[in-house]
Amino acid sequence: MFDLSGKRVLITGAAGGIGKELSKSFLDVGANIILSGTNIKRLQSLKDDLNQECEVYKCDLKNVDEINDLLNYLDGSGGVDVLINNAGKTEDNLLMRMSDEQWEDIMLINLTSVMRLTRGIIRGMIKKRWGRIINITSIVALTGNPGQSNYVASKSGLTGFSKSLASEVASRGITVNCIAPGFIKTNMTDKLNENQTSSILNRIPMNRIGIPIDICSSAIFLASSYSNYITGQTIHVNGGMLMS
Numbered sequence: 001m002f003d004l005s006g007k008r009v010l011i012t013g014a015a016g017g018i019g020k021e022l023s024k025s026f027l028d029v030g031a032n033i034i035l036s037g038t039n040i041k042r043l044q045s046l047k048d049d050l051n052q053e054c055e056v057y058k059c060d061l062k063n064v065d066e067i068n069d070l071l072n073y074l075d076g077s078g079g080v081d082v083l084i085n086n087a088g089k090t091e092d093n094l095l096m097r098m099s100d101e102q103w104e105d106i107m108l109i110n111l112t113s114v115m116r117l118t119r120g121i122i123r124g125m126i127k128k129r130w131g132r133i134i135n136i137t138s139i140v141a142l143t144g145n146p147g148q149s150n151y152v153a154s155k156s157g158l159t160g161f162s163k164s165l166a167s168e169v170a171s172r173g174i175t176v177n178c179i180a181p182g183f184i185k186t187n188m189t190d191k192l193n194e195n196q197t198s199s200i201l202n203r204i205p206m207n208r209i210g211i212p213i214d215i216c217s218s219a220i221f222l223a224s225s226y227s228n229y230i231t232g233q234t235i236h237v238n239g240g241m242l243m244s
Contacts (some may be wrong), residue, residue, distance in 0.1 A: 111154045205240035
């Protein structure tokens with residue numbers, strides 16, 4: 001049904017749980033993918049596991065120079081048709097105990113780096129008059145979550161950023177949308193204890209924590225021509241935990 005043959009897709013945070021499944025899924029529909037992340041060994045291992053031709057580019061999103069180097073590489077090698085801003089980080093603490101560094105670090109990775117990378121890539125999309133930007137946010141951007149004021153603020157900000165950018169580039173054939181996962185089994189949720197997991201399951205009508213592949217079908221849809229008339233939207237993938 002979906003065919004992204006010839007489309008060049010950049011996935012940030014590619015070596016993480018969701019990033020790995022996104023990489024596999026986009027390869028399955030014929031896309032040419034670029035795996036980006038901070039750990040070159042994990043990226044290379046993922047490339048080997050995929051057993052397919054794909055590009056690997058190490059980029060620390062906290063570093064402006066490395067983002068600029070990535071943008072220069074992309075400009076010189078054909079640009080990007082689909083950008084998936086998947087990289088993210090948590091650094092939890094109650095606000096009264098949260099340091100400036102904890103706040104700024106999460107904002108830098110989860111929000112500011114997305115702006116910098118997207119700003120550089122959008123130019124090529126405008127020239128082509130076609131592009132897809134998919135930002136991975138979170139259910140907590142709508143619900144809030146104690147101990148995560150920095151993370152929630154960054155993901156809420158990403159939603160607002162996406163809507164504004166969608167308005168700016170809609171006439172150029174570019175769509176900007178978000179996917180807001182609920183509780184998905186990744187390294188982040190592995191930190192939950194049994195009582196926390198049980199409490200979460202009681203709030204999910206489907207009675208299971210999601211897995212990374214659950215995100216991928218939404219991402220492929222948003223990257224495809226089947227979503228041509230959808231922009232500025234958030235698709236919630238949460239098993240019914242939040243119905244908005």
